[in-house]
Every structure is written in structure tokens, then in C-alpha cells.
Amino acid sequence: MAKITLDNLAHSYLAKPASEDDFALKQLDHVWADGEAYALLGSSGCGKSTLLNIISGLLHPSQGRILFDDKDVTAATTADRNIAQVFQFPVVYDTMTVRDNLAFPLRNRGESAAYVAERVQAIARMIGMEDQLSKRARGLTADAKQKISLGRGMVREDVNALLFDEPLTVIDPHMKWELRTQLKSLHHEFGHTMIYVTHDQTEALTFADKVVVMYDGRVVQIGTPEDLFETPAHTFVGYFIGSPGMNVIPAEVQGTRAVVQGHDVSLTRGFGTPSGKVEIGVRPEFVTLTAGAGLPVTIRRVEDVGRHKIVRASLFGADLNIVVGEGVEIGADMTNVTFAPAKVGVYVDDWRQTGEAA
Amino acid sequence: MNKTTNQKAWFLVLPVLLLVAFSAVIPLMTVVNYSVQDTFGQNEFFWAGLEWFEEMLRSERMWDALGRQLLFSGIILLIEIPLGVFVALNMPKSGFWSSFCLVVMSLPLLIPWNVVGTIWQIFGRVDIGLLGYTLDALGISYNYTQDVFAAWATIIVMDVWHWTSLVALLAFAGLKSIPDAYYQAAKIDQASRWAVFRYIELPKMMGVLMIAILLRFMDSFMIYTEPFVVTGGGPGNATTLLSIDLVKMALGQFDLGPAAAFSLMYNLVILTMAYVFYTVMTTLEKREG
Numbered sequence: 001m002a003k004i005t006l007d008n009l010a011h012s013y014l015a016k017p018a019s020e021d022d023f024a025l026k027q028l029d030h031v032w033a034d035g036e037a038y039a040l041l042g043s044s045g046c047g048k049s050t051l052l053n054i055i056s057g058l059l060h061p062s063q064g065r066i067l068f069d070d071k072d073v074t075a076a077t078t079a080d081r082n083i084a085q086v087f088q089f090p091v092v093y094d095t096m097t098v099r100d101n102l103a104f105p106l107r108n109r110g111e112s113a114a115y116v117a118e119r120v121q122a123i124a125r126m127i128g129m130e131d132q133l134s135k136r137a138r139g140l141t142a143d144a145k146q147k148i149s150l151g152r153g154m155v156r157e158d159v160n161a162l163l164f165d166e167p168l169t170v171i172d173p174h175m176k177w178e179l180r181t182q183l184k185s186l187h188h189e190f191g192h193t194m195i196y197v198t199h200d201q202t203e204a205l206t207f208a209d210k211v212v213v214m215y216d217g218r219v220v221q222i223g224t225p226e227d228l229f230e231t232p233a234h235t236f237v238g239y240f241i242g243s244p245g246m247n248v249i250p251a252e253v254q255g256t257r258a259v260v261q262g263h264d265v266s267l268t269r270g271f272g273t274p275s276g277k278v279e280i281g282v283r284p285e286f287v288t289l290t291a292g293a294g295l296p297v298t299i300r301r302v303e304d305v306g307r308h309k310i311v312r313a314s315l316f317g318a319d320l321n322i323v324v325g326e327g328v329e330i331g332a333d334m335t336n337v338t339f340a341p342a343k344v345g346v347y348v349d350d351w352r353q354t355g356e357a358a
Numbered sequence: 359m360n361k362t363t364n365q366k367a368w369f370l371v372l373p374v375l376l377l378v379a380f381s382a383v384i385p386l387m388t389v390v391n392y393s394v395q396d397t398f399g400q401n402e403f404f405w406a407g408l409e410w411f412e413e414m415l416r417s418e419r420m421w422d423a424l425g426r427q428l429l430f431s432g433i434i435l436l437i438e439i440p441l442g443v444f445v446a447l448n449m450p451k452s453g454f455w456s457s458f459c460l461v462v463m464s465l466p467l468l469i470p471w472n473v474v475g476t477i478w479q480i481f482g483r484v485d486i487g488l489l490g491y492t493l494d495a496l497g498i499s500y501n502y503t504q505d506v507f508a509a510w511a512t513i514i515v516m517d518v519w520h521w522t523s524l525v526a527l528l529a530f531a532g533l534k535s536i537p538d539a540y541y542q543a544a545k546i547d548q549a550s551r552w553a554v555f556r557y558i559e560l561p562k563m564m565g566v567l568m569i570a571i572l573l574r575f576m577d578s579f580m581i582y583t584e585p586f587v588v589t590g591g592g593p594g595n596a597t598t599l600l601s602i603d604l605v606k607m608a609l610g611q612f613d614l615g616p617a618a619a620f621s622l623m624y625n626l627v628i629l630t631m632a633y634v635f636y637t638v639m640t641t642l643e644k645r646e647g
Contacts, residue, residue: 058542078545091543093557104557105547152547 002068002160002193004032004055009064011050017062025050026217027064027242032161034069035191037184039198039208043240048197048215054084055195068160085163089170090145092137094301098124099133101148101157109156111351118250123151126182143171149177154186161193168203180207201241229283230343235350238281244310244321247287251280261316263295266341270357274348281352284310284321286343289330294338302330313337392618410619416588420620423603424627430599431578436516437573439567441518442525446533446557449526460530463523467483478516482588501587506596513597520584521574528570532563547612568639575635579628600624 010247011025020026031083032038040048053059055066057078065074073081084105093101103118111119124130127147133142136147146167153162164183167174184207187194198204203213205225213221213228213236220234221227232238238246251258251265254273258265265280288294291309297320301312304326311322311330315337322337324330346353393410395403414420445463450456466474474544482502484490493500536558544554582601585591591598591606598606604624608617 029377053542056542056546058545078542079548083546085542087539087543089539091537091539093559093561104549108548108550108553149543163517248608255435 003070004161004193005065005067005070006032006055007065007067009054009061009066011047011054011059011061012334018201023062024217025054025061028073030212030219030222032193032195034193036210037194037196037208039196039200039204040214041198041204041211041240042214046214048214049165050217051214052085052165052195052197055161056085056163057081058085080198082156082158082160083163084156084159084161086146086149086153086165086167090142090149092140092145092148094138095136096303097134097136098129098140098148101137102133102151105152105156108248119155119157122313125153126154126186127151128178136285144176146170147175147179150183157190158250159192161195163192164196164198166198167196168198174330176203183207185229201243205241213240215240231345231352232281233352235279235281235347238283238345242283242285244282244284244323246281247320248279248281248347249315249318249320251278253278253280258344258346260295263345265295265339265344267346267355268342269352269357271346271355274353276349279347279350280339281345282339284323287320287322288338288340289322289324289328289334290336290338291331291333292336293338296335296353297337299330299334389618392614393622394615396615401577406615410615411623414616414619414623417616419595419603423598423600426596426598427579427600430514430581431575433514433519434578435571435574437514437518438522438525439571442522442528442570443563443567445522445526446529447555449530450527451534456494462526463526464548466520466523467619469520471583472587474516474520478512478519478584479588483510504592504593509589509593509597513588517581521577522524525567525570525574528566529563532566534560536562564643568643571639572632572635576632579631 006028008027008029009025010023010027011120012023014022015024028051040051042048050059054061057073057076057080061074065072068072068081093104096104099120102123103116106116106119120133121130124133127150127301129144129147129151132144137145140148151169153164168179171179180203183194183196186192196204196207198207209224210222211225211228212219213234215234221232221237223233228237228241232241232246235246235248238248249260251260253259253267253271256267257271258267260280267280289297295315297313297315299311299313302324303310303312306326308326309324309328309330311324313320313322320337346355394406394408396406396409397403408598449459469477472553481487481488482500484494484501490500490502499505500508502512538560540558544558549557580601581599582605585597585599586605589597591602595603601624604617604620607613607620
């Protein structure tokens with residue numbers, strides 16, 4: 001177990017990156033605290049796997065350093081870093097039995113036979129494959145194979161960190177839930193530093209203490225699931241977290257007041273007069289349909305998802321989503337919306353502004 | 359559902375029937391026909407029954423040729439398969455040099471058999487051949503026309519030169535199909551180079567390697583042109599492999615009956631061997647899996 005520090009890190013797959021666009025991973029400083037469970041969340045191609053491979057040492061960064069507990073490991077091999085990693089698609093040694101697969105990392109490190117047998121048994125119990133230990137890995141289903149990969153990742157007790165690269169993509173939904181819960185309890189029990197890459201917000205929010213959201217090669221926000229929901233630091237976070245995502249509306253901001261197409265929206269903090277691309281963001285949960293006050297909308301569709309209704313509307317031609325409680329009647333007179341002032345964020349060039357107390 | 363009956367549809371298979379008849383059935387039946395008859399020329403044939411088969415089975419000449427053939431195929435498989443895998447493992451995996459290697463490796467495969475034979479025939483000559491002359495100058499006794507060992511060495515090296523590429527290309531295709539994640543996982547598991555080969559590369563190559571073994575076995579078992587051009591089956595009968603012997607018998611001596619019986623048995627042997635190979639290898643693979 002170790003604290004992992006990324007110092008001035010960046011990576012480009014090109015030999016001579018000319019501009020910032022050439023970097024798959026843009027310059028980054030971050031400390032992964034010892035024993036925390038992180039989720040690395042972002043859409044495909046945002047650089048999260050690149051970051052993971054740099055941490056595990058499979059990829060050498062173009063610039064910057066990686067420190068494990070203040071020891072520079074930038075040049076160290078994967079084996080020396082003592083990391084475990086589980087990949088998106090199951091990697092099993094086909095010709096070996098399940099038992100040999102699980103024992104492989106331990107045997108390669110010269111552990112005693114008794115210790116290997118004991119660990120293999122414990123891990124097999126955890127992934128629920130005790131009765132299949134003597135089977136060949138080749139004939140197993142994809143999710144059984146992925147369970148073996150997970151098991152191989154966890155079989156060593158002394159690893160510095162456990163990295164997961166979208167490990168549950170190929171697993172059945174009910175098994176996903178179970179394995180995620182097991183990973184979480186494993187984390188509680190042994191306190192490994194865990195980094196879990198995913199593009200599934202539910203997976204990220206349920207697994208991690210802290211979620212790191214990446215967008216276009218950059219870390220845009222690190223925070224608890226609550227932070228990400230309440231105060232998304234970037235419009236991408238607002239859009240990516242939540243279902244449906246945050247509404248982002250172009251506006252002009254003057255002090256404590258935002259103006260959308262001539263209609264006033266009040267804010268609880270002062271923002272001065274920002275320039276650039278100014279937008280306000282408000283989550284669908286904090287938009288209220290009214291019969292008179294507020295901004296005019298046209299309702300296009302109502303989706304009843306059981307716990308609540310999602311109203312798809314348009315506001316001056318742009319999409320606006322509204323979450324309405326199950327009991328609320330949506331009448332023909334509901335033609336306007338108001339926003340909860342405290343929940344409206346102001347974004348300049350996609351970044352959230354803190355503002356000043358008004 | 360109503361089926362319409364139209365017997366004219368049979369005409370649609372006629373072209374194929376004709377093609378197969380003229381390309382396979384009739385020639386084969388001619389051989390079968392020869393194998394049970396005797397002739398003294400003038401297109402007069404006499405019924406001989408299974409005599410030729412019995413004679414061939416008793417013939418030391420055929421058993422010797424079969425022995426040489428098995429030895430030849432065995433040796434070239436033992437060399438070409440590991441060598442091909444070794445070459446594939448050491449080829450650049452991508453980029454310009456990878457394509458370069460692939461092209462260079464394919465070159466021997468594109469050369470016609472008798473040209474390969476001629477190349478090595480000249481290459482090995484003691485008077486003008488680079489190889490023969492050099493060996494001779496170094497004081498190594500080498501003369502494939504007189505020395506049995508030299509003759510065998512020449513045709514084996516020639517076959518290795520000609521066909522190792524095929525094994526290497528197949529093995530390389532197998533290697534290329536392995537996702538990077540396997541190598542990364544192996545690194546993380548601290549697997550040794552040998553373990554990576556044994557548990558990742560070899561199992562993933564097994565399928566194509568089996569095809570390579572089968573192809574190389576069958577091709578080498580039927581080899582004719584190259585050794586014939588180099589040694590003509592000599593010195594003596596030292597490199598007279600099955601096909602060479604067969605041609606000698608059929609065209610050289612015009613013993614059509616025995617030659618026909620010989621070729622039918624030859625055919626059976628190849629079929630049986632290929633079947634045994636295939637069965638053994640697929641069961642091996644199943645047991646591995």
C-alpha cells in the first residue's frame with residue numbers, strides 16, 4: 001500500500017508533440033491518498049486508461065514523475081512497482097487450471113507452496129469459484145474468466161495499489177453488483193489503494209470514496225459523489241453525472257442576476273460581469289414547472305421512469321430536462337419554469353465560477 | 359408448402375460433374391485400372407489382379423524409399439517448426455521493419471520449385487557454386503553428387519530455406535492475434551520470458567502451428583522437384599524419395615502396373631498419415647483446453 005503522487009505528469013503518443021492537442025493526457029498533478037478507493041470516470045478516449053497504464057508502468061510518460069510513497073518510480077518496471085491490474089477484457093492463461101491461474105503471480109514471486117494454496121483458496125472463495133479450481137480456464141464463460149482475472153489481481157497481499165480498467169464490462173448485471181460489493185468490502189478489509197476506471201457513473205459513484213472525472217485528457221474534478229452532483233466544476237461533469245445530466249443554458253451574467261433571452265434568473269452569489277462563453281447550469285432536479293412565473297418552455301415529451309417523471313422540454317430552442325415528482329400533475333397550463341436560485345451555477349468557458357457572497 | 363418437381367435441375371450440377379470427372383475421377387480410375395493389369399505394350403492389357411500390390415509390398419525398394427521419406431519429413435519438421443516459431447518471435451511486431459521482414463520472408467515461397475532446385479544445385483557445386491567452392495576451399499569435404507551425407511544435408515537445408523518462411527509467417531499471424539493486455543498482465547504477474555511463451559504465445563499459436571505442421575508434413579511427403587533437380591535421387595539411391603522412385607518406375611522403366619499400385623498405396627499412406635496427424639493434434643488441443 002502506498003501513496004501515489006503524480007508530479008507534473010503528461011503523456012503524448014506522438015514522438016514530438018507540437019501542441020496541447022497532441023497530448024492524450026494533459027499536464028496533471030495529483031496525489032492518490034494511501035488506502036483510498038478512487039474511481040476514474042470519463043467517456044471513451046478521455047485518457048483514463050492512459051493514466052492507469054502510466055501508474056502501473058506499462059506506459060512511460062512523456063513528461064513528469066510518478067512517486068510511490070515519495071520514492072520516484074518513473075523509470076521502474078511494472079514488476080518493481082508491485083502493482084496489480086485487471087483489464088477490461090478477461091486475461092486468463094488458457095492452458096492452466098483456475099487454480100494455477102490464481103497461483104501464477106504468487107509462484108512467479110517464489111512464494112511457498114503452503115502460502116500459495118492458502119491464498120488461492122481464500123481468493124477462490126471470494127470470487128465464488130472454489131468448486132471450479134481444477135477446471136481448465138479455456139472452456140469457461142467470459143464472466144468466469146473475468147472473475148479469475150480479478151482474483152489474480154487480488155491474490156497478492158502486499159501490492160502497492162490495485163488498478164481496475166473497466167473490469168466489469170463483460171460481466172452479467174447481477175454479478176456486476178456482487179463483484180463490486182466484494183471489491184468494496186475487500187477495500188474495507190485490507191485498505192489497498194484502489195483506482196477503478198469506468199465510464200459508468202453508477203459504478204463509479206457506488207464504488208469510490210472519491211471520483212476523479214476526466215474529460216479530453218484532463219482531470220476536471222475530483223470529489224465525493226455528492227460534490228460532483230451538487231457542485232460540478234465543469235459543464236462536462238454536470239452533463240456526465242446525473243440522469244439526465246445538468247441543463248446548461250447560455251446566459252449573460254450581471255452580478256447576482258443572470259439574463260436568459262431577456263428573462264431574469266436570480267442567483268444567490270455575485271459573479272461580477274464575466275466575459276467569454278457564459279452559461280448557467282442547473283440540474284433537472286432543481287427545475288420547477290409553473291403555471292406563470294419564470295421562463296417560457298414548450299413541453300415535448302414526458303417520460304415516466306417510475307420514481308419520478310422526466311419532462312423533455314425546449315427553452316428558446318435548446319433542450320431542457322426537468323425532473324418532476326411522481327404525484328405532480330402536468331397540466332396544459334404548465335408553460336414556465338423556475339430554477340432554485342441556490343442550485344444555479346455559473347460557468348465561464350465551461351468552468352464553474354465560485355462567485356462572491358452577495 | 360408446395361414443392362415443385364423439376365428434374366431439369368440436375369443439369370445444373372452437370373458442369374461440376376464433368377469437371378470433377380475429367381480432373382479427378384477418370385485419371386484416378388485409369389491408375390486403378392493400370393494397377394490391376396499388365397501390359398507388354400501395343401496397348402494390350404492382361405488382368406493381373408492384386409499381383410502388383412503384393413509385389414510392391416514385398417519390394418525392398420519401396421520400403422527403403424518410404425523409410426527415406428519418413429526420415430526426410432521428420433528431419434525437416436523438427437527443424438522448420440521450431441525455427442519458424444523462433445523467427446516469428448523475433449520479428450518486429452509493427453512498423454516498416456515488420457513489413458520488410460514479411461516481404462523478405464515471402465520471397466522463397468514465390469520461387470518455383472525447379473528454380474529452387476536449380477539455385478541449390480548450382481550453389482552447391484564444388485567447381486562454380488559459392489557454397490560448394492567455399493566449403494571445399496575451407497578444406498571441408500563436400501560433394502553432394504558423391505557423398506550421401508552431403509546430399510542429404512543439401513536437400514534438407516534447401517527445404518528449410520524454402521519453407522521455414524511459411525511456418526514463420528503462420529506463427530507470426532498467430533502471435534499478432536494476441537491482444538496487448540495478455541503481455542501487460544504477464545508483466546504484472548511477473549511472468550518470465552519462458553512462461554510468457556509457454557502459457558500465452560504457444561497456446562495462442564497452437565491452431566496455426568497445427569496447420570503449419572500438417573501442411574509441411576504433406577508437402578514434404580510428396581516432395582519431388584527440388585531434390586530431383588539437385589541430386590536426381592543419388593548418389594545411388596540415397597536421396598530417392600517416394601515420388602522420385604515412383605516417377606523412375608512409371609516413366610523411366612515404364613512399369614505402369616507396379617507404378618500404379620505404388621501410387622495408390624502412396625496416396626493411402628498420405629491420407630492415413632494426415633488423418634492420424636489431424637486426430638492426434640486435435641485431441642492434444644482438446645486435452646490442453
